[in-house]
Amino acid sequence: MPQLVAAGQVWATIASGWATVLAVRQDGTLWGWGENATGALGTPSYALEPLLIQAGSGLQLDRFRVYPNPTHGPVTIVSPGCSAPLVLFDLTGRQVRSLPPCTTTLEVQGLASGIYLLRQGTAVTRLAIE
Structure with a gap:
């Protein structure tokens, strides 16, 4: 069932699979949530709310x-x-x-x-x- 995730956030791009979502905010930070069977989210459990995966200077979406x-x-x-x-x-x-x-x-x-x-x-x- 669809549900609201991180109300008020502005996402520059979102990619989803069967049970995992990766999204980049407009500030360039990479976030993920959902099933974490392979450890891609960097946490040992299911993530209901977005978890910060990469911060720092941010990801540059328009470089290539x-x-x-x-x-x-x-x-x-x-x-x-x-x-x-x-x-x-x-x-x-x-x-x-x-x-x-x-x-x-x-x-x-x-x-x-x-x-x-x-x-x-x-x-x-x-x-x-x-």
């Missing part, structure tokens, strides 16, 4: 992007810098791919349909695979 998005096949990665490796996470927080800096194409073959988060340093973007 991927297209086409959503996709059935390879995506192009647009990144203004090549300072850090690219890491792809599923919504449980499990790392599913790691790519070297300056990679411009991501092959999605072998990945299940769903929402993924692609990170390069502190920059994060969402990728939908159909």
